Amino acid sequence: MSSATLLEPTHTQTAPTAPLISVEDLRVEFSTGRGVVKAVDGVNWSVQPGETMALVGESGCGKSVSALAVMRLLAKPAGRVAGGRIMFEGRDLLTLPESEMRELRGRDISMIFQEPMTSLNPTLTIGLQIMEPLKIHLGMSDEQATARAIELLGLVGIPDAERRLGQYPHQFSGGMRQRVMIAIGLACNPKLIIADEPTTALDVTIQAQILELMKDLSRRLGITLVIITHNLGIVARYADRVAVMYAGRVVEEGPADQVFGAPRHPYTIGLMRSVPRLDRPREYKLATIEGLPPNLLAPPSGCRFAARCPFRIEKCAIDPPYHYAGDGQRSACHRAEELAQGLAEQTAAVVAGTVGQATTEPLLVVRGLTKHFEVRGRGLMGTKGTVRAVENVSFSIEKGRTLGLVGESGCGKTTIGRTILRLEEATGGEVRFEGEDLVTASRARMKALRTKIQVIFQDPYSSLNPRMLVGDIIAEPLIFRRGIKKREARERVAELLVQSGLYADMADRYPHQLSGGQRQRVGIARALAMEPSFIVCDEPVSALDVSIQGQIINLLDELQERLGLTYLFIAHDLAVVRHISHRIVVMYLGRVMEMADRDELYAAPLHPYTQALLDAAPVPDPAMERARQPRALTGELPSPLAPPSGCVFHTRCPMASAECRQTVPEVREIRPGHFAACIKI
Amino acid sequence: MLRYLTKRILLMIPTLLGVAVLTFFMLRVVPGDIVELKLRGDGGTVTQEVIDRERTRLGLDKPLVIQFADWMKGLATFDFGTSMWTGRPVAEEISIRIGLTLQVAVMAAIISVLIALPLGTISALFRDTWIDYVVRVVTIAGLAVPSFWLGMLMIMGLLTYFHWSPPVTYTPFLTDPLANMSQLIWPALAVGYRYSAVVARMVRSSIIEVMKEDYIRTARAKGVFERLVVGRHAMRNALLPAITVVGLEFAFLIGGLVVTEQVFNLNGIGRLFVEAVSRNDFIIVQTLVLLIAVMFTVVNLLVDLLYGVLDPRIRFA
Numbered sequence: 001m002s003s004a005t006l007l008e009p010t011h012t013q014t015a016p017t018a019p020l021i022s023v024e025d026l027r028v029e030f031s032t033g034r035g036v037v038k039a040v041d042g043v044n045w046s047v048q049p050g051e052t053m054a055l056v057g058e059s060g061c062g063k064s065v066s067a068l069a070v071m072r073l074l075a076k077p078a079g080r081v082a083g084g085r086i087m088f089e090g091r092d093l094l095t096l097p098e099s100e101m102r103e104l105r106g107r108d109i110s111m112i113f114q115e116p117m118t119s120l121n122p123t124l125t126i127g128l129q130i131m132e133p134l135k136i137h138l139g140m141s142d143e144q145a146t147a148r149a150i151e152l153l154g155l156v157g158i159p160d161a162e163r164r165l166g167q168y169p170h171q172f173s174g175g176m177r178q179r180v181m182i183a184i185g186l187a188c189n190p191k192l193i194i195a196d197e198p199t200t201a202l203d204v205t206i207q208a209q210i211l212e213l214m215k216d217l218s219r220r221l222g223i224t225l226v227i228i229t230h231n232l233g234i235v236a237r238y239a240d241r242v243a244v245m246y247a248g249r250v251v252e253e254g255p256a257d258q259v260f261g262a263p264r265h266p267y268t269i270g271l272m273r274s275v276p277r278l279d280r281p282r283e284y285k286l287a288t289i290e291g292l293p294p295n296l297l298a299p300p301s302g303c304r305f306a307a308r309c310p311f312r313i314e315k316c317a318i319d320p321p322y323h324y325a326g327d328g329q330r331s332a333c334h335r336a337e338e339l340a341q342g343l344a345e346q347t348a349a350v351v352a353g354t355v356g357q358a359t360t361e362p363l364l365v366v367r368g369l370t371k372h373f374e375v376r377g378r379g380l381m382g383t384k385g386t387v388r389a390v391e392n393v394s395f396s397i398e399k400g401r402t403l404g405l406v407g408e409s410g411c412g413k414t415t416i417g418r419t420i421l422r423l424e425e426a427t428g429g430e431v432r433f434e435g436e437d438l439v440t441a442s443r444a445r446m447k448a449l450r451t452k453i454q455v456i457f458q459d460p461y462s463s464l465n466p467r468m469l470v471g472d473i474i475a476e477p478l479i480f481r482r483g484i485k486k487r488e489a490r491e492r493v494a495e496l497l498v499q500s501g502l503y504a505d506m507a508d509r510y511p512h513q514l515s516g517g518q519r520q521r522v523g524i525a526r527a528l529a530m531e532p533s534f535i536v537c538d539e540p541v542s543a544l545d546v547s548i549q550g551q552i553i554n555l556l557d558e559l560q561e562r563l564g565l566t567y568l569f570i571a572h573d574l575a576v577v578r579h580i581s582h583r584i585v586v587m588y589l590g591r592v593m594e595m596a597d598r599d600e601l602y603a604a605p606l607h608p609y610t611q612a613l614l615d616a617a618p619v620p621d622p623a624m625e626r627a628r629q630p631r632a633l634t635g636e637l638p639s640p641l642a643p644p645s646g647c648v649f650h651t652r653c654p655m656a657s658a659e660c661r662q663t664v665p666e667v668r669e670i671r672p673g674h675f676a677a678c679i680k681i
Numbered sequence: 682m683l684r685y686l687t688k689r690i691l692l693m694i695p696t697l698l699g700v701a702v703l704t705f706f707m708l709r710v711v712p713g714d715i716v717e718l719k720l721r722g723d724g725g726t727v728t729q730e731v732i733d734r735e736r737t738r739l740g741l742d743k744p745l746v747i748q749f750a751d752w753m754k755g756l757a758t759f760d761f762g763t764s765m766w767t768g769r770p771v772a773e774e775i776s777i778r779i780g781l782t783l784q785v786a787v788m789a790a791i792i793s794v795l796i797a798l799p800l801g802t803i804s805a806l807f808r809d810t811w812i813d814y815v816v817r818v819v820t821i822a823g824l825a826v827p828s829f830w831l832g833m834l835m836i837m838g839l840l841t842y843f844h845w846s847p848p849v850t851y852t853p854f855l856t857d858p859l860a861n862m863s864q865l866i867w868p869a870l871a872v873g874y875r876y877s878a879v880v881a882r883m884v885r886s887s888i889i890e891v892m893k894e895d896y897i898r899t900a901r902a903k904g905v906f907e908r909l910v911v912g913r914h915a916m917r918n919a920l921l922p923a924i925t926v927v928g929l930e931f932a933f934l935i936g937g938l939v940v941t942e943q944v945f946n947l948n949g950i951g952r953l954f955v956e957a958v959s960r961n962d963f964i965i966v967q968t969l970v971l972l973i974a975v976m977f978t979v980v981n982l983l984v985d986l987l988y989g990v991l992d993p994r995i996r997f998a
Contacts, residue, residue, distance in 0.1 A: 071901075071902055073898060073901055075893075102904050102906070102907075103904060104904070105901065105902055105903065105904035106902060106903035106905075107904060110902070110903075113895060113898065113899060113902075118894065118896065119895045119898075119899045120899065121896040121899070121900065121914050121918070122896070122918070122992070122993070122994055123917040123918055123991060123992055123993060124913070124914070124917070132903055132905055133903045133905075136903075136904060136905060136906070137904060168993040168994070170993070170994045181899075184899075184903060
């Protein structure tokens with residue numbers, strides 16, 4: 001394997017058959033107000049028939065754009081193919097007349113998109129949308145198309161297919177809509193399916209269901225699959241081959257085992273290190289890739305990763321050619337050989353610092369917290385319904401520690417955060433902060449307390465006022481709440497920016513001039529401006545790219561260490577929560593399922609829901625993924641408007657019995673400090 | 682569905698009551714008095730006694746609140762009172778004219794939607810080409826040109842170039858459709874132009890918006906013909922904001938008709954309106970305002986129902 005041959009094309013060595021599709025030297029440009037962006041700049045990848053190939057990379061690396069170019073669906077008139085070939089069954093797709101290309105779409109090549117919520121037409125029935133390609137491409141009659149549509153819905157696991165054909169997209173959940181998209185994709189038995197982030201918008205347990213379904217169907221029907229994703233765990237579990245993209249180019253490609261086992265490009269190495277992992281002991285600091293991807297309006301000459309690369313040498317100013325290794329692995333790095341032979345060890349990440357010494361004194365105690373929302377139904381007076389968003393939740397957070405709150409959408413985790421901040425009024429229970437009950441605190445008192453309790457929001461794009469300068473956003477609470485004079489505030493803003501890993505002169509920029517990660521740092525600086533002792537972090541990294549996510553997590557860790565902050569960390573990503581939290585609460589449909597210290601919870605989860613969550617999350621290691629048999633939870637998340645009786649989890653629980661349907665399980669201490677709400681334990 | 686309809690119709694009552702209160706009192710705040718205008722209008726001298734007697738006869742001497750109560754009582758029994766000027770029942774004055782006005786209004790609405798839909802769609806699909814620019818100039822002009830002036834241009838144009846002017850006397854549609862249409866098509870076009878311009882602009886911008894949606898990309902990825910992508914996938918969604926404008930602009934249409942009827946010498950509601958206002962004929966004015974308010978709310982109710990037809994999310998909500 002180490003006998004690498006330089007600059008020799010792969011297929012002479014390893015490809016036994018002709019590829020189904022090969023993208024050759026593809027170049028795609030977008031004209032924008034500020035110039036031409038070379039979104040895809042000389043990309044090559046190919047897929048053998050029956051193979052599953054993954055295109056991996058962070059946002060803006062060109063992975064989706066190259067897929068859209070295959071379908072010839074680039075947004076017009078801004079985007080255009082500037083060069084290259086896309087060979088599919090001996091024809092160059094880029095030179096086909098539009099009418100032939102249209103015939104190909106949906107018949108030979110299907111595409112599944114990221115957002116199941118917006119990818120189906122809301123005003124047309126599901127049946128019509130599935131039958132459309134059948135009628136257009138295969139000339140089926142209404143009866144034939146209906147029969148095939150029912151068959152397809154059965155295939156993708158939608159029960160009661162006949163009735164559901166007449167329904168509209170809004171009557172389906174996100175996971176079900178993605179199943180419908182898959183059914184549409186499969187309709188005409190295509191040779192190739194391109195799935196663009198097919199599960200990014202879905203909950204972990206639903207994600208596992210959808211991916212298992214796609215894998216199973218593609219194997220059974222012999223369909224070639226191209227999955228575009230940023231999730232390395234998904235790649236490890238499902239892909240045969242991987243192409244890693246960075247700044248419009250493929251930096252490394254090869255069989256999944258090889259790329260994961262012996263990565264030959266520093267970007268691949270960095271990407272794998274910066275993901276918090278469920279299968280490894282928690283290290284004190286995540287290794288990160290410092291800096292930001294280059295601006296593709298004016299890409300740097302030479303290796304595009306050089307500016308962020310820890311293995312940078314002088315030669316990197318020259319564009320690196322591909323270095324080929326056995327098994328068709330190739331890497332665009334001058335030092336590919338050295339990397340493969342273990343030079344990587346020398347600059348390994350800072351490992352195992354000391355976790356901050358925490359006291360046992362609780363800062364925040366939540367007891368029996370309940371929040372119900374009244375929703376108006378239909379009709380003249382509107383029959384009322386109650387959403388039990390949070391039901392009798394208790395936990396406490398010790399000073400200087402982080403409590404992780406995990407669960408899927410609708411589990412009430414965000415509502416808890418908002419109730420603690422008094423952005424929502426609690427229906428019942430108490431929230432004691434330094435011994436004082438926030439639920440009953442007067443407005444004036446609350447105003448004073450708010451300086452000690454701050455929040456960092458999920459979406460760094462919409463939570464900062466686009467018309468305000470960064471400096472003013474941070475200075476606002478200083479001037480209006482703490483009465484600091486403008487000039488002093490400016491100095492303090494500069495300090496806060498530096499503390500949050502930004503530059504002091506960024507105070508004079510507008511939010512849109514910053515990247516996502518930088519904006520999230522501004523959000524952190526704004527929260528720190530009040531010198532709080534407690535911060536509610538509501539999904540602070542879920543909108544960010546992997547490498548940026550690591551930087552923000554490290555920053556939060558560092559600030560906790562330095563300023564003795566206490567965090568309530570709300571997230572859906574189990575690995576991220578594990579990395580940052582000391583203690584973890586797992587929620588489902590408004591109730592606490594399990595609560596334990598981090599290591600205990602991940603090492604020995606007790607509740608079947610926690611076990612299922614951990615099972616559903618793929619780990620970025622192909623060998624490990626093959627070894628374990630993923631048990632995807634069946635069924636959908638029930639509606640919080642009509643939660644199941646007894647244990648709310650019983651509808652999806654593999655251990656459920658008649659008793660579970662009747663009794664609401666109490667949260668019991670099963671091992672010291674380890675609580676779970678299940679009667680079967 | 683039935684419950685929704687009942688609810689909406691019941692909700693119209695407070696709206697209309699508000700309109701009634703506002704118009705009733707606003708009319709009476711305006712200085713001037715129909716009795717003086719009627720009796721002294723020709724410059725003759727009339728004794729105060731005569732004027733007072735006429736006031737009493739018309740019920741103008743009663744306190745305002747009582748007058749209002751009387752009006753409301755009348756409305757509840759479909760007795761709209763009599764014109765203070767002609768002495769004829771209001772219901773009669775309106776009923777002989779409303780057919781004409783409604784016909785022009787409906788024709789204008791149909792013409793403009795028929796023009797606006799293809800125009801707006803083409804403009805959107807050929808965005809930023811010369812086709813789009815032409816459509817945009819035409820629609821901007823539609824917003825800028827007042828309908829009465831356009832009406833005068835039409836009459837002059839017809840006279841100068843075709844030596845023909847539309848008939849002056851009104852023929853009901855059922856008696857002679859051709860004569861009826863040749864008279865009413867012109868005012869309908871004159872007021873419909875603005876209407877179609879507003880709707881076309883809305884259609885254009887909502888088609889542009891919808892064509893960027895993910896489901897349009899999905900439709901294309903399925904290999905759907907481009908004309909089906911537009912006609913089936915985009916149109917239905919784009920119509921939603923467009924029909925809202927159709928409903929709201931209906932008020933402007935009626936407003937435009939008030940003046941345009943003068944230009945085309947049509948004896949319709951608009952004409953009656955103008956005359957009643959200039960004569961301070963409160964009874965007629967307030968009833969007409971209320972009538973137009975009823976038409977407006979009904980049209981918007983229809984629009985909302987149409988919403989439900991087009992968008993299943995609303996239908997099932």
